[in-house]
Amino acid sequence: MSVPWNGAAWDEASAHAFGADWLLEELAPSGALGRAARERERAFRPGEEDRAREAIGGIGAAAASIDAAKLASVRAAIAAAPDPGFVLVQARTGGILGDVDLFDLARFLDALAELAPLAEFAAFAAHVPADASELRSMLEPGRGAARSFYIADTFDAELASRRQAAASYDAAYDLARSKLAERIARRLGVERVRDGEFVVMRDAVSGPLPPEVRVLRETPAYLLCEISLDEASLEALTAREAASAQVAEAEERVRARLSRRVAESARELEEAAAALGALDLFAARVAFAMRYRCVVPQIEPQAEIVFERGRYLPLAGALERLGRRYVPISLHLAGTGIVTGPNMGGKTAALRTVGFLAACVALGVPVPAESAAIPLFDEIAWLGIGAHASEDGLLSAFGSEVIAVRSFLDAGARRELVLIDEFARTTSPLEGRALLVALLETLRARGALALAATHLANVTPSGATHFAIGGLANLAPQPNGPLDLATALARIADAMDYRLHEVSQDALPASDAIALAEALGLEPALIARAKALF
Numbered sequence: 001m002s003v004p005w006n007g008a009a010w011d012e013a014s015a016h017a018f019g020a021d022w023l024l025e026e027l028a029p030s031g032a033l034g035r036a037a038r039e040r041e042r043a044f045r046p047g048e049e050d051r052a053r054e055a056i057g058g059i060g061a062a063a064a065s066i067d068a069a070k071l072a073s074v075r076a077a078i079a080a081a082p083d084p085g086f087v088l089v090q091a092r093t094g095g096i097l098g099d100v101d102l103f104d105l106a107r108f109l110d111a112l113a114e115l116a117p118l119a120e121f122a123a124f125a126a127h128v129p130a131d132a133s134e135l136r137s138m139l140e141p142g143r144g145a146a147r148s149f150y151i152a153d154t155f156d157a158e159l160a161s162r163r164q165a166a167a168s169y170d171a172a173y174d175l176a177r178s179k180l181a182e183r184i185a186r187r188l189g190v191e192r193v194r195d196g197e198f199v200v201m202r203d204a205v206s207g208p209l210p211p212e213v214r215v216l217r218e219t220p221a222y223l224l225c226e227i228s229l230d231e232a233s234l235e236a237l238t239a240r241e242a243a244s245a246q247v248a249e250a251e252e253r254v255r256a257r258l259s260r261r262v263a264e265s266a267r268e269l270e271e272a273a274a275a276l277g278a279l280d281l282f283a284a285r286v287a288f289a290m291r292y293r294c295v296v297p298q299i300e301p302q303a304e305i306v307f308e309r310g311r312y313l314p315l316a317g318a319l320e321r322l323g324r325r326y327v328p329i330s331l332h333l334a335g336t337g338i339v340t341g342p343n344m345g346g347k348t349a350a351l352r353t354v355g356f357l358a359a360c361v362a363l364g365v366p367v368p369a370e371s372a373a374i375p376l377f378d379e380i381a382w383l384g385i386g387a388h389a390s391e392d393g394l395l396s397a398f399g400s401e402v403i404a405v406r407s408f409l410d411a412g413a414r415r416e417l418v419l420i421d422e423f424a425r426t427t428s429p430l431e432g433r434a435l436l437v438a439l440l441e442t443l444r445a446r447g448a449l450a451l452a453a454t455h456l457a458n459v460t461p462s463g464a465t466h467f468a469i470g471g472l473a474n475l476a477p478q479p480n481g482p483l484d485l486a487t488a489l490a491r492i493a494d495a496m497d498y499r500l501h502e503v504s505q506d507a508l509p510a511s512d513a514i515a516l517a518e519a520l521g522l523e524p525a526l527i528a529r530a531k532a533l534f
Contacts, residue, residue, distance in 0.1 A: 008043050009362050010380045017382035018355025018419060019314045023363065026313075027284050030079035033273055034280025041281065043362045046376045046415045049299050055364040059282065060296035062123035063289040063366070071287055074118060078280045081111030084273055091263040096255050102139060103149035105262065109136040112272055115279065127282050129275035135265055139258070151251045155258075159250040166243035173236035180230050184210050197226050285365045294366035297357075298373035303415060303449050304334045305354060307372035312353040316368075324490060327498040328369070329353055331467070336440045336450040338460045339500065341469025342512035346498040347453035348385070350467070351419040354451055355380055358417050377417045377449075381408050384421035384452075398427050405439065418443055420452035429456060437461050466504065470497025472512045488520050495519075 008015070015021045029035055044052040082104045090097060097105070109132050116131045118124045141154040153160035177195070185193045187210045188200060197216065200209070200223045209215070209225070217224040229237060262269070288294065292313055309328035316326040329350055339347045360367045361374045383405055401423060408418070423439065424432035433456045441461050443450040452459075460466045472495050518527045 009045065009377050010359070010382075014355070014380060014382035014419075015359075017421075018352045018359065018380070019312065020356070020359040020363075020380075022314045023356065023359055023365075026288055027281075027363065027365065029277075029280040029284050030075045031081055031276075031280055032083040033081060033277035034078065034284070036083065037274070037277030037281055044364055044376050045362075046301065046378055049301055049376060052361065052364060052376060053299050056299070056361070056366055057296050058123060058126075059285045059289055059364070060294075060366050062121065062282070062286045063294070065121050065123045066286070068287075068290060071283060071290065074115060075280075075283050075287065077111050077114040078276060078283065081108050081276060084108045084269060088262070088266045088269055088273075091259050092266045094263075095259065096252065097259045097262060098255070099142075099149045099151070102142060102255075102258060103147075106136070106139045106143060106149060108269075108273070109139065111276065112136075115276070124279075124282075127275070127279045129272040129279060130268065132265060132269060132272060135261065135269075138261060151254050155254045156250060159247070159254060162243070162246045162250050166240070166247050169236070169240040169243040173233070173240045176233040176236040177227075177229075180212060180233050181227060184212060184227060188213075193227065195227075197224060199223070200225055289366040292368045294360075294368050295371060297361060297367050297369075297371075299361060300373060300375060303375060303447060304332075305358070305374050305417075305449060306332045307357060307367070307374065308370040310353050310357050310367070310369040310372065312349055312356050313368055314356075315349055315352070319493075322486075324493050329498065329500050331500055332502075333449060333451055333465065335463060335465070336444045336448075336461070337452070337465040337467055338440075339451060339453045339467045339469065340455070342471045342496075343455075343516055344492060345469035345471055345496055345512070347469060348421050349498070350469070350500060351382075351421055351451055351453050355382065355417070355419050375415070378414045379408075379411070380417045380419070382419050382421070383408060384423040385425070398424065409442070416443070416446065416448035416450075418448050418450040420450065420454075422454060423452065425455070432456060433459050440464060465502060467500040468503045470499050470501060472496055472515050485520075492516065492519050 008020070010018075010020055012021075015024075029038055044055075084105055087097060087101045087105050090101065112129055112131050113133065113136060115128055119128045139149075141152045142149045144150050151159070153163055181193045181195070185191065189204065200213075202220070202222060205223075209223075212228050212230050213225050214228045215223050215225050292311075297307075308330045310330065311326065311328045319326045327346075329346070331350070331354065333354065339350050341347050357367045357369065357372060357374055358377060358380050362376060362380070367374065384401060405423070420436070420439070424435045427435075436452060436454060436456060436459050440450060440452060440459075444461070444463060472492070514527065514530050517530070518524075
């Protein structure tokens with residue numbers, strides 16, 4: 001499922017095809033404030049090269065200056081910070097903040113204090129939110145040991161005095177209740193009467209019950225009773241409740257004073273919250289750049305993509321988990337280009353690498369490559385296999401591809417990167433070739449950067465560059481007996497040269513289809529016949 005992005009230069013199908021949705025997940029912020037900031041963020045577009053250079057350069061500098069453990073602690077502190085927006089609105093409008101509100105605000109201030117040392121790193125200094133140590137110190141007496149907030153006595157001398165008085169009234173009430181219970185126990189001839197409901201056995205009672213005992217339920221064997229307060233206990237209760245009300249009044253006065261102080265700092269706290277959200281996004285990008293050993297690309301306005309040993313990270317990660325090697329690729333694309341090569345040779349992966357690196361720059365992050373020069377685009381589009389399908393079944397695969405191409409051409413983006421995977425492969429080779437060549441010529445005339453992967457021959461139009469996948473270079477002889485799929489795939493991967501090589505325009509595309517079919521275990525007699533026919 002694609003993650004929404006404001007102003008993204010791609011549609012959802014294209015995002016999935018070249019991994020922009022995966023990239024957005026990797027760049028997910030840690031906390032609520034970062035998620036809110038991300039909703040306001042937008043992708044870089046042509047004309048914003050200076051801003052993109054500054055943003056990506058700052059991320060690269062930060063990734064080079066901080067260690068992974070420190071960055072992880074920063075992100076953990078950000079994740080723990082609640083969004084104080086609702087609390088600040090309450091305070092601004094004269095509301096009285098409750099204990100939960102003050103606790104959340106204290107947690108937010110804790111995060112600011114924990115992040116303050118980040119300013120020691122020059123690359124982070126501009127992103128660190130302002131500390132609010134004075135307000136944090138003011139709230140500190142209310143911090144409970146069990147992750148709570150409490151209006152402590154130290155907030156107000158009168159509050160402390162009223163709580164002390166209330167404690168004495170509590171004790172007086174408890175004493176009056178205790179004396180009443182003792183008197184009733186003596187009248188009933190029992191050792192003690194429990195507080196709340198208690199049972200009196202009928203055969204243990206002689207004469208009437210004490211007037212302070214109220215019967216709740218009667219049975220032939222016992223009476224379920226409770227104690228009603230006598231005059232002394234009622235007087236003590238009244239005094240206790242009055243003292244409790246005075247404590248509540250004093251607590252509310254303290255909350256009102258704290259709320260006014262928060263309201264006075266609301267603007268600074270809102271700015272700090274916005275800065276913390278921006279820091280969350282920044283830290284996520286720094287973590288990405290560190291995790292995947294990314295470099296800061298050149299970002300120039302000309303329509304040209306150049307990179308050395310670029311990596312398509314979703315595929316690289318999948319292969320790593322399987323214990324298989326991943327081969328980075330290098331490319332220089334100016335105008336239009338064609339990628340040919342065998343099945344399973346990495347043509348689609350080459351297109352995805354180009355789109356993925358361009359998406360990195362659009363989202364303002366360094367790129368996974370040894371070096372790169374990548375411009376910004378108004379649109380990055382994926383056409384052909386896997387991008388669009390007719391949901392209602394009214395169109396064939398070819399028909400869906402044509403409609404997608406028509407929609408893209410009609411949109412008329414100013415600067416386009418178009419990645420075309422096996423366009424028109426489901427129609428006749430001659431007509432498919434004609435359509436693909438015509439599409440590439442049209443894109444070239446529009447000034448688009450376009451790269452197409454195909455098995456068709458003689459599809460490189462004038463002025464386009466032909467890149468060929470190296471193909472099966474050293475496939476070991478097929479061992480006796482069938483191989484399991486994992487072993488067969490490993491053999492193919494070890495033998496395949498996934499690198500792109502620029503070749504002459506009239507070079508025939510490699511196939512290696514029979515060799516691949518043999519390596520995947522197709523029966524020997526069938527393979528022998530295919531070789532004879534070929």
